[in-house]
Amino acid sequence: MSNLKYQHIIKKMTLEQKASLMSGKDFWQTQDILSLGIPSIFLADGPHGIRKQAVSSSQMGFNQGIPATCFPTEATVANSWNIELSEAVGSYLGKEAVSQNVHVLLGPGINMKRSPLCGRNFEYFSEDPYLAGKLAASYIRGVQTHGISACVKHYCAKNQEERSMSLNTIVDERALREIYLTAFEIAVKEGKTKAIMSSYNKLNGEYTNENLHIMVNILRDEWEYDGCVITDWGGSSDRVKGIKAGNELEMPSSGGETDRQIIDAIKSNELAEEQLDECVDRVLDLVLKTSQIGKTPSMPFDVAKHHRISQKMAEESIVLLKNKDDILPIKYNKKVAVIGDFAKEARYQGSGSSQVNPTILENTLECFAESGITSIGYAQGFLRNGKTQKKLVKTACELAQKADVVLLYLGLDELSEVQGLDRKDMRLPSNQIELLNTLYKVNENIVVCLSSGSAIEMPWIIKVKGLLHGYLSGQAGARALLRIISGDVNPSGKLAETYPYRYEDTPTYNHFPGKEASVEYRESVYIGYRYYDTANVNVLFPFGFGLSYTSYEYSDLKVNSEGVTFKITNTGSVPGMEIAQLYIHCQSKAIFRPYKELKGFKKVFINPGETKEITISFDDKSFRYFDIENNSWEVEESSYDILIGSSSQDIKLTDSLFITGTSKQQTYTNHSLKHYQSGQIQNVPSHEFEQLLGYPLPSPLWDRNRPLDYNDSIAQCIYAKGLVIRISFRFFQLIMWLLERTGQRKAYNFLKVSVYNMPFRALSLLTGGKISFQTVDGILLIANGHFFKGIGTILKKKQKGRNDV
Template sequence: MKYRELIAKMTLEEKASLMSGKDFWQTQDIERLGINSMFLADGPHGIRRQEVAADQLGLNAGLPATCYPTAATVANSWNAELGEKVGDYLGEEAIAQKVNVLLGPGVNMKRNPLCGRNFEYFSEDPYHAGKMAASYIRGIQSHGVSACVKHFAVNNQEKRRMSIDTIVDERTLREIYLTAFEIAVKEGETKTIMSSYNRLNGDYTNESQHLMNDILRKEWNFDGVVVTDWGGSNDRIAGLLAGNELEMPTTAGETDREIINAVKTGEIKERVLDECVDRLLELVFSTNEVFEKPYKQEIDVEKHHRVAQKVAEESIVLLKNEDNLLPLKFGKKVAVIGDFAKDARYQGAGSSIVNPTILDHTMDCFEESGIVSIGYEPGFERYGKKSVDKINKACALAEKADVVFLYIGLDEVTEAEGLDRQNMMIPENQVELLNALHEVNPNIVAILSCGSAVEMPWINKVKCLLHGYLGGQAGARAILRVLSGDVNPSGKLTETYPLRYEDTPSYRNFPGNEASVEYRESIYIGYRYYDTADVDVLFPFGYGLSYTTFEYSDIRVDKDGVTFKLTNTGDFAGMEIAQLYVGCKSKDIFRAKKELKGFDKIFINAGETKTVAIPFDDKTFRYFNIKTNQWEVEESDYEIMIGASSTDIRLTDIVFVEGTGAPLPYDKEMLPSYYLGNAHDINLHEFETLLGRKVPVSTWDRTKPLGYTDTIEQCQYAKGLLGRLTYRTIVFVHWFLRKIGKRSTANLIMMSIYYMPFRGIARLTGGVVNMPMLDGILMMVNGHFFKGLKHFIKERRKKLKFSKNTITQ
């Protein structure tokens, strides 16, 4: 241990105190030993430092900070160097705001397009997500502060995220859901990881010995700190034994006492606690070093804004360009329509909300773009209310224009932390506007703003489609620069856009049934499924257009990688994203038809040819073998594919790879659907065969009294009148708030109350309610109202007396 001498000077109480927060955002300090606190802040795409007393639910605005494009947006750049630049500037702002640990990036897989937090995640592909995350981490940590990769692991939905049990087979866990974290740890060298709320195959992730010790610590050699998601600690001792050092936020000393008692009774060895303290101290001292000498306390706001614009420009995806309408020809008269043109949709909702330093709006940027706007009409009500008058006014303006710029998408409360989307559609009132506009002016350029995939049955009614995703505070100006031709679009999708939601492989198993969610599709998520099962999609993974064209030629493959030539055959300088896919020709182990194993983004002038090299690495040919419980290589011919998207393969070659000689992990006859790639509707028996065990009952046990890990939602089945009344009150308040247009507040109720386990009442109130008081609440909910009320009052008095005595001492 690095800090053995310092730890020897600590009392048991001091060691325990370091294991949970001092308040909502700070860690505990020990002044007599020179141990300072750390400040942790949300920050996947911008610093969200709230004041110490503020809460994490988004009720209070953070200090002003640059709002960069979200991870889902920057992912479309396919530019790891750009990701590192974003991280660099995030790290600089973290120092300016005296933030030690930046809570991001998020690398959870986009298993299903309806996950409400997809805007915070990079990709449906683990290799891509891992590479982008590692670049962010390097940038952030180059300043001495820490990144915090989240949410470890298999947190791929928001509904019931604090209680859901994710049922997934080991191979899928390793290949799909842990690979991005592995790259973040090994290549990004992240100092901190955040554990997720959910269970994984029965165990809460922060208590899972398999996840936290076997894989993270032993296999990946992670020696940093694991912090819980806020309120995500269930059994504090089990979490500590698994190596989850830091519990956030504070519990006002309650779990400190649990740790002290566990050491005294021998439940946990003091040596284990010392090791946790040692890792935490390394994070404390290493991230506080930068603040011990003069440091830059202000940022160049304009410079950071320009960087945000550059990042947005490179991340915009051109999805359709009929008749080469874009870039817009000089002198064309444009009607600007859509509420998002006036008030840009530029970030998601929840803990990642950034208070921007500057905010560009489309209507303020036209003059410098050179595009001639003849006027603006909102056309639709932002939150879905229909208005014939707004449509009529928009159509009247559109009739006078050569081209219509139509700004559509999803609103802020549709994509939000804590909730999943209800469907893949954009609001009906926007589609009605589009239909009406098409009748009067077919030259429609749709500009889409949202953080995840949507269905587009209306796409034949637009000539061009530009997807800005959530472009941050400078996104509006970036979009105009692409429309005008000042910037050649170079983004490509990092998630597949299906024709309809029912086509998605997890459609039948999302978001699960009450207690659990079954990942029956196994490794077949995103393009791995669509390409293998030959399912038509609207836009494939890796797809994006340019104002120029590129030709691929002269592929050469050797043991180290692949080289080829790339020529810009068009009239514009531009950037192309070349993608390396690998497919195993053997049929002995079920595989996706192709998997992304490398990519490169290359700038090429018109008429120029460049030689591109994409190396192989340790992940190019591997698969996880459940019999040997390790990564193996299957001996076989492998098809090496270079493509402009997962379905637009331009060059191919075959290479033979020697295997590791591992036994075959599966009986092919027992898993016919998986070997065929038909993962859309796997039956229970076949999934259990893959899993190697029976799946748990997926419904709640309505016969048992409600306990710590049961949710407020389950009060609908409570034995006590108070429980059922509480449930009905919450449902009514949620309905009423939506009815009167207070959708953000309604969402907050669902996120912070409805789906919260009872333990969260204690874990998220900063010690206002402790676990003994919670016992009283549970008695009341379970039908023993007066006994529970008496217990609650008794325990509250004991708590107040204890607090008073502590202050006096």
């Protein structure tokens, strides 16, 4: 115990008190022990704004929060590529958290955008781990300047929402290290995050919060992380295994259910009390350090000032994707028709746990007066629910005929990108495309203003002259977009993800979503641009792409062992901000790898005619790869092409540099990995993926022959041996089918997320123990064909929990 920070407190604690600290007090607060001076702290959702529920913290669910600034989502912020500005946003988030007595802010989210269909992509930065990690570290630094903690999530390899609480993610070690852990590594080492949230899923057969490889070997030993690990809500499977792996805090409260498991494990010598003491010490460190903010009266934040910084971030994150005939910015004497439901009711954030109740919400139609743009009117054009109404289209066309330019606001609605569900395709709703096609017949001067949190297909792009992608730009996004349309602001955002022509072109097309039991990452390290650029797949918009109202010229590249310098000149007539990107290509073919990888970037403001010299330094991640033979990071001895570009495919300057290697051992010498060597990974056969993994693939299907258990989802009741449960589940499926067929999408989504995809254990873990594990045991007995035994178990006196210790 001598290495513990709080041994003077821990030695006074009973075993029962120690166990009680390992689980929440209620849905949002940690357990307090006031007799020992240990207070509760409050945890709140907050990747892009504080969502502290206005109702009691004992209530679960996505209840409306206290008003807070709704900043642009991470998917939007990533397009700014601005580390300094993202740190400022983090600082404003931290200040608002303090004002609401929130001690741990649950964000940022830094999972990779493996597939464009992941329903939570709006909450993640990028398909690139380096960019995501750098932006996350800046967010964390900003948040934690106020004495509270950020909680980076979800650790790790959580890239699918469907069945995420029971899904087994199968990924090779090199891809795990280079793609799915690198952003977390940067968040820990550079951001110094005080808390990390473990993910729901299994990783190569073990739940992440019980996985000793990622929790102990990598996180604690290799990265020397000494902060607190918190489960995702309801994300604890085996509590004792979680403690052994150093997953300290289980959220929400289990009502004492898991306290007893910990106590029993120590009494039976299954768990050493010293291990529990280490976990208690880290929880105390988080609680006692962050609880200091509650000792002084909370100060209200400046609502208007925070709104302005939200607008600034939105302005730097909006991406100009097309500008034929320089239709943008719109000249002051042009008559503009505003069409589209999103112009009146903006789509400015995602749905789910991150949904913020904004302090202010600007409306496009109300902002026109100050924009200098002459609007001749507004037409709704389409219904948000996807249904076609010809009268709306007719009215929109009548308005468009009178205009010089049509501003057409399109996008995905609130029920299309949802926590807990994945998208079914990459398309816009058909009624929006039909509207665009009809408008094009009466007015070809169309500028689309797009709202969505992730990539979409755009076969209709040939019918528009201008395209501005606002992503989900927060409460000030409407005004920010109009300032770019009017020319008051020069667009400077660049895409943090690739836009393929069609979903079939994506590297995960054949392996997303995962089947019943598992999802296979057969593409390995080839996600996003790493795949498209290696396999020579044409894309609509490459990673890092974004247009400007001015032009830039790159010159005078100099490369040495420390990094690169080069010059950028603004050759246009208006000031602008350019994002210069450093990519590195290894000339050796001995070890398969993507053709190029992002290893640095810088955003710089340049006036017309001005030249600025840019310096980007190499770091420990510039030339490394993970050597699976040595189980270590190595540098391959080779010449490397140093590529400076304005996107991953628009390379402006090139030079080369020879780098001395750290290891002479050749990786993969005993493997036949032709698909990975070529980068053509859409159809990797099982035997080749097994060679890469080093073990046989488990079945992707549920085992129909075994009994249902805690970690099986409710969806598996279709295989229940108990007739009562099987009939009840069929009736439940019928209700869901009727809801979907009748367009009741909100109710359908709720049942799919909160019932259908939930594992049995969540019945207890997400109700604060109101449904006991004993009751869950009874339900499982009934499901497995033991009806009377199950009823008897449910009716037995509830076992003792926290209230009895």
